[in-house]
Amino acid sequence: MNVGIIGASGYGGVELIRFLNQHPKIESINLYTSSEEGVLLTNHYPHLLNGDTYTLRPLVEAELSGQVDTVFLATPPGVSSKWSQWLLDQGIRVIDLSGDLRLHSQSIYETWYKREAASLSLIKQATYGLSEWNKDTIQSSQLIANPGCFPTAILLALAPVLQAGLIDPASIIIDAKTGTSGAGKSPSQTTHFSEMNENFKIYGVATHKHTPEIEQELRAFTNEEIKVSFQPHLVPMVRGIMATIYASGVEGVTSKKLYDCLKQAYEHHSFIRIRDIGDFPQTKHVYGSNYCDIGVAYDERTNRVILASVIDNLVKGAAGQAIQNMNLMNEWEEHTGLMVLPVYP
Amino acid sequence: MNVGIIGASGYGGVELIRFLNQHPKIESINLYTSSEEGVLLTNHYPHLLNGDTYTLRPLVEAELSGQVDTVFLATPPGVSSKWSQWLLDQGIRVIDLSGDLRLHSQSIYETWYKREAASLSLIKQATYGLSEWNKDTIQSSQLIANPGCFPTAILLALAPVLQAGLIDPASIIIDAKTGTSGAGKSPSQTTHFSEMNENFKIYGVATHKHTPEIEQELRAFTNEEIKVSFQPHLVPMVRGIMATIYASGVEGVTSKKLYDCLKQAYEHHSFIRIRDIGDFPQTKHVYGSNYCDIGVAYDERTNRVILASVIDNLVKGAAGQAIQNMNLMNEWEEHTGLMVLPVYP
Amino acid sequence: MNVGIIGASGYGGVELIRFLNQHPKIESINLYTSSEEGVLLTNHYPHLLNGDTYTLRPLVEAELSGQVDTVFLATPPGVSSKWSQWLLDQGIRVIDLSGDLRLHSQSIYETWYKREAASLSLIKQATYGLSEWNKDTIQSSQLIANPGCFPTAILLALAPVLQAGLIDPASIIIDAKTGTSGAGKSPSQTTHFSEMNENFKIYGVATHKHTPEIEQELRAFTNEEIKVSFQPHLVPMVRGIMATIYASGVEGVTSKKLYDCLKQAYEHHSFIRIRDIGDFPQTKHVYGSNYCDIGVAYDERTNRVILASVIDNLVKGAAGQAIQNMNLMNEWEEHTGLMVLPVYP
Amino acid sequence: MNVGIIGASGYGGVELIRFLNQHPKIESINLYTSSEEGVLLTNHYPHLLNGDTYTLRPLVEAELSGQVDTVFLATPPGVSSKWSQWLLDQGIRVIDLSGDLRLHSQSIYETWYKREAASLSLIKQATYGLSEWNKDTIQSSQLIANPGCFPTAILLALAPVLQAGLIDPASIIIDAKTGTSGAGKSPSQTTHFSEMNENFKIYGVATHKHTPEIEQELRAFTNEEIKVSFQPHLVPMVRGIMATIYASGVEGVTSKKLYDCLKQAYEHHSFIRIRDIGDFPQTKHVYGSNYCDIGVAYDERTNRVILASVIDNLVKGAAGQAIQNMNLMNEWEEHTGLMVLPVYP
Structure with missing residues (x-):
């Protein structure tokens, strides 16, 4: 081809x-x-x-x-x-x-x-190309809107637990962190090395464009209007996103239930790796690869579910998922050409 | 002396x-x-x-x-x-x-x-040595418990708005980020350069020791039992803490009210700098100095107050505040020996 | 296999x-x-x-x-x-x-x-496994001594110009810079993030173990006893080596002659990329890949030849070259399993 | 004033x-x-x-x-x-x-x-403002040409050993490394974080503007025409310069003689710190301060003297030395307003 x-x-x-x-x-x-x-x-x-x-x-x-x-x-x-x-x-x-x-x-x-x-x-x-969730419509589509980098990391973590009704949809707060490559190739004061190294920045406070994309797709999973607080930050590194997601748990939720829910949702999806209970991913664990690693915990003391989801913003958050979608459109194995291990360290 | x-x-x-x-x-x-x-x-x-x-x-x-x-x-x-x-x-x-x-x-x-x-x-x-808030007890004390680095950044931002009743105390979520120097001088796998550079990590999920310290002191400001979700992360930089704090606003809250509240609380405290509405601090803005810079916004859409508070963890979060407390104990000017500008860039 | x-x-x-x-x-x-x-x-x-x-x-x-x-x-x-x-x-x-x-x-x-x-x-x-130069002996060997990371970058740049007699063998000074991954996985004070970030270090002054390896192999190319000043430094990055090599030019040498000599030496070796005259490689140009990029210039004013050679120390400087040698031993295409493009940015 | x-x-x-x-x-x-x-x-x-x-x-x-x-x-x-x-x-x-x-x-x-x-x-x-060497002319001057960052680090290391005749002036090769702040505040592709982090670059090959400045001032110390190979590199850090200087030793030179020469030259100059034999400075040892730290070794095997000199390019390499010169012009203590310890780590 x-x-x-x-x-x-x-x-x-x-x-x-x-x-x-x-x-x-x-x-x-x-x-x-x-x-x-x-x-x-x-x-x-x-x-x-x-x-x-x-x-x-x-x-x-x-x-x-x-x-x-x-x-x-x-x-x-x-x-x-x-x-x-x-x-x-x-x-x-x-x-x-x-x-x-x-x-x-x-x-x-x-x-x-x-x-x-x-x-x-x-x-x-256009079909929204979240590969693991929209496979059927992607396969029959001629035009794919490839998801944003933040929405990819966030939706992959939230979709299963929202669908399973394990968290309160009204309580979602997402604190996201990204490397600088998401800001693209054009130099700017913000991404000037002298001002970005040894620095941590918050940006787009309550105004980031990925907010309505996240909300639209969460609604697709739940048929409910959901509003999220989504707040990105800039990390002095080139690649990688971590979304730390907070939500109130519903009655009876446990770390085990959350873990099982995620594990089951992705058991046939090799790019999504659910980390064992108590173990949390780091952005470098997916560096240069198409993986999305997700960790989860339930904090009984505060009744808060905490999800941490990491991707390489340029791979699963952009080019990798685009190729994954091309694979699906052609009914090739989803991972064709994408099964590289992360570059570590 | x-x-x-x-x-x-x-x-x-x-x-x-x-x-x-x-x-x-x-x-x-x-x-x-x-x-x-x-x-x-x-x-x-x-x-x-x-x-x-x-x-x-x-x-x-x-x-x-x-x-x-x-x-x-x-x-x-x-x-x-x-x-x-x-x-x-x-x-x-x-x-x-x-x-x-x-x-x-x-x-x-x-x-x-x-x-x-x-x-x-x-x-x-022991007197809890949050210099800007406990001046009187510090002055009469022989033993100071100098605050933790995270609690310092967090309490300085939360105290005024909690006291003023502008946020719902039950809704506080704190997503904190720190440079590696907070982990001290001893080498470890976590802070090994090859595994920390180009990496962003979450740690101590729902178990960090600074949690009860934050809760104890918030109670001191409000006389209410308050539980907070506090979640730290490790940034590939040496110095600096940013605490991003989320809370639901009470009826009628605005960015202006929040800003005025903070501005007034610290008008006689030169180390605390409240950033103009719409402007947010970066960790490098306080690098090597005893400043704490705080930005605030109210997101009407989600009814969430967002506070971002930055300090140098080794200065205002440790040695600087300790010396500030020594100054207070001796009734010297609070800023004696501490009025250095941040090292920038 | x-x-x-x-x-x-x-x-x-x-x-x-x-x-x-x-x-x-x-x-x-x-x-x-x-x-x-x-x-x-x-x-x-x-x-x-x-x-x-x-x-x-x-x-x-x-x-x-x-x-x-x-x-x-x-x-x-x-x-x-x-x-x-x-x-x-x-x-x-x-x-x-x-x-x-x-x-x-x-x-x-x-x-x-x-x-x-x-x-x-x-x-x-044991056969010294510098893949591009020792192909025949590697193919017939059962035991390969895979080259050190610094010697790989240095020998690939020096071998052609030394063999062609374009530089004075007695004048070679090599100033080398490496990322921290070369120091391995064990944490140490030297590679502690807090002390390695925003820092540049010199180490092993005149005593680095790769010195005799470089000298031994240069002799193999020239049949002359050659002594080199080899001085490594540690860069606040994880992967990558740059060797900057200085030597006096012989009479009549020009940038063009040096370039042609290198270009010709590697015309059938796809992993070695000679950069155009006036263009010099950066370590990130080979990140995660098995390439070695070499730039060269002749400074007439001082009669000095300057070579800059970059590799990923963990790939061409270790695992990649080892697999390249395995390929040669099995008479497979040299680049089998190794033709990945660098991860950039 | x-x-x-x-x-x-x-x-x-x-x-x-x-x-x-x-x-x-x-x-x-x-x-x-x-x-x-x-x-x-x-x-x-x-x-x-x-x-x-x-x-x-x-x-x-x-x-x-x-x-x-x-x-x-x-x-x-x-x-x-x-x-x-x-x-x-x-x-x-x-x-x-x-x-x-x-x-x-x-x-x-x-x-x-x-x-x-x-x-x-x-x-x-204009008087060339290398504070430690030109004190008298600085004091009587109305116009100071403050030295470049690289020349400062290099001249402070070379002047004593050249004046003492311990090295061959014709053999000097200087491999210099700088943080990005030397490139100034304007963003560019070269200093774009995504392309500078995890990267090491060579630039200005044999053409850097500081070359004639170094040569002019070395001549001032020796009354000899001296040509140097000076080659700068860009390190993924913000502040700091290390100049690694190579020269052939004259007959009878030892590490001890070199060390004594440097130590004596600067015994009344508190900003210049000569490191013990076998100990070498790192750029972070002078971070944010006006110090210049110098290490030296003689490698008998190759008859090469190796000097490593570090400064903070924005302090001793710019603003700090400028203030030091202001102090001299006013006959104040040389270190007035400059005696800050380095920021470490």
Whole structure:
């Protein structure tokens, strides 16, 4: 199969290349651009030098049509809204890593993203690509809205215990922490090494765009309107997300029940690893891999359930899950090309 | 004035030396040990080489009596319980940086610390040294239990808004993050650079020793039994604590009311800096200094108050506050010897 | 093919597992221990949890004989000297990642390593496994002494230009920098996060064990006695080595000649990437991969050749090169199981 | 005394404020700007909030004349060339932290800096402010060219042994490593956290601007034309420089002779600490302080002298030395306002 990437010069794009490059079903990776035609990606990323040319090709029909079966959009806001329909019309499957098509409601999108939403017709074609939960709809879809990095870590931990009714949906507080690569490749004062190293920052207080995405999908699991407090922070590291999730337990909940619930939910999903009771994951346990590791405890003293969920934001939180979705769409084994162990230490 | 330090070879100890060395009221710093007599501290810490000898002297009456007015105990658990009374009996004031004497209840101590508590008579002599709040009792005390690093950051943020009745005391969740220096000087797998760098860890889930200390002191502000969810994490940085505190707001609360409450509480306390509404502190903003910076927001959508409080765990969270307490005990200006600006970047 | 690892609980061991796990020719990975029988490696390394058991098995004939074709020794000094002959006698090929068998001279070994050397008979059976240069002898050998991490980075850069006579062999100064993972898994004051972060250290001044290994192998390329100044430093990062190499140029040398010489030497070796003139590699360009990237310049003003060579110390500097040698011994494609792109950023 | 700072919004500027703020002889710190009049520096740097306003004032005669005795220029290239004479003409002493006035030769400046040099008349008024070596000329000067960060670390180590004739001046190779703060406050791809963390970089190969400064000053010590190979690298840390210096020893040189030479040179200079033979400094040993720590060894095997010199690039390499020079110009104790211990860990 031949695939295309639009937006290859961002971190999501190069991470797609890292995995697609060793994917046994992929024959060629074609890179497209609307602004940097002819540029060699290896000029920006010498780590890619391996014999392939990685030349950015113009984003025109002649270059795409009949050449690629699936296109990954690893692009800034607004690009997917613009190009997805054109790609779909050429019979190309689209996996969109941006946030353009995740929210069903245009008004909610516009409230949180402060920009114009995609057309409703496009939004309606999109399937939310949380691989472990939406397998059937993903398989029959031509357009995937790949989940955000925070929502991935959070939903994978919350979905089972919410569905099982083990926590009070009104009580959820999520304190999330991410490495800097989630902020992308463009330099800024916030991610300037001299001001980010030996520093820990809180940002987007009560205003992060992933909030409505989390709430929309939690509702999908529970058929209830759920509001969450979601608060991200920036950690002086490059890769990794930990979401620490707090919720009140329902009567009778125990650590064992929570653990069993999670274990059972993912028993056929090799990328989700539930840690033994009393054991909690660290972000480095999933570094560079598509795993999501989840630990859980119930604190009887305060009646609080504590979940800790870790992913590599660029893999399970972006490129890895996108490829997992491509695998599902093609009815290949879910983990094809993705079964690498974490890089440790 | 002449002071002594027991436990100078730990990080709390060397941080005391850094500040006492430039304190205008201190004539001599005397280091005592029960196990390393005659050792030069500069062998462990060449950064201290500045003409002073820093020789560790034996911990015996002849060396202390009449030689020092105040002794700082920067020692592991159990040492203060053992030595404090002996020091007090010699007319020496004691400032204890360990956790031995902070909890009023022996049984709570033993539950959380998993070791024998200090004697009740000793505990009763101790004043909890949260400088900004307990000034009067500190001034008249001979024995200070210097607050823990997490409790300092947390209590300074919570005390005003709890006292003012702006939040629901039953709803408090504290997600705290600390640099590694809080774990002390002894190497361990957890703080091994290869496993701590590019890593973010959760630890002590629902079991951290600072929990009962926070709860005891919150009760002191409110005369109510308060239980908090307190969850610490380890950040790949050396210095700094951020406590992100979540609580439900009472009816009518606004960001402005919260801000005004905090601002007013600390208007005469130069070490506590309340950040403008919408502005939040970073740990590096207080690096190496005795400041505590606090930001606050009210999220109407979820009715949650969010407080972020940052300190340098070794300064305001340990040595700095200890010296601030020494200043208070001597009726010197609170900030004597402590008015250094943060090291930035 | 079935392989065994002795010393799997060290960083070299887990890195072998990461690559062998996805090696298409490997059927099973068997872990052996003389002291931790029955222990699950996943207890130490939860990142490995992927369905495999990773149980440490006893190091006895019954467990090895007929079970494994090749054994990797990722062990502390002294272990290979003891076990290699026993393994060879059972018809098992041995790839030794320790420094026990690299030096031909017992007395030089004992001078630099300050411990007893392996037997001469064992040393004589060992082939120095610098994959790109010793392919023929590696293919016919049963026992490989896998090169040290620093020597790998240094020899790959120096060998071509020394052989081509472009630099003065008497003038070589090597200033090397390494991440902390080279120091292994055991915590120490040196690699304690609080003292290693925001710190840069020099160590082993003029006494590092890799010095005689570098000199021995340079002699192999030139048939001349060569002495080098080799000085390592410790960088606050986990993975990566950069060797900056200085030497006086011979008359007529230019950047172009140096570049051409390197380019030609490695034109059939895909793991060695020579950077364009004026472009220099960074350690992150090879992170997690088996590449060695080399940059070169000639400074006419001072008549000095400057080479910068980077590797991932745990991959090309240890586990990756060991697997590359296994590939050569089996006449498989050199890069089998190793063609992963670097993890970037 | 009242002082002014032009360029206060850069890292050199805020570091000046940190030290001047606690300097016992300084009454007021006045900040000037030609482009940001009225801006509060605390908007950029909330860590400075301490009651002072830090308002940037216009750079006009009325604001300066009679208001300030000394002005520090912590400005980008070209600014000092433009403003220094104007300041001097108003009877204001000038301490220039930029590189504009360090080189005596305009043509050498233009070759290395690739921009127009300052006027010769201005250059001739400037004294090179290497505090420990040029005390007399500094005291009688109105205009100080404050040394570059790398030259400071390097010259302090090399001057004594070169003057004593212990090394061969033609053989000097300097491999230098710096934290990122030397690159200043402006974000760039090079200092983007995601690409700088877990990375080690070489830069400015054989072309760094500090090279002619080092050579000019070495000549001042020896009256010989000396060329050095100077090669800087970027370390994933914020503060700190280590220069590792290699040179051939002259006949009869020993570690002891080198040590004695250094020790004697600095016996009356408290900021320069010579480490015992066999002991080497780390950058963290001087973090946040004005110390320069130097270690030395002689490697008989290769006849090479190895010197390692560390400073905090923003203190002894910039703001600290500038204040030290101000102290000298005013005949105050050299260390006034600068005797802070390093921040460790």
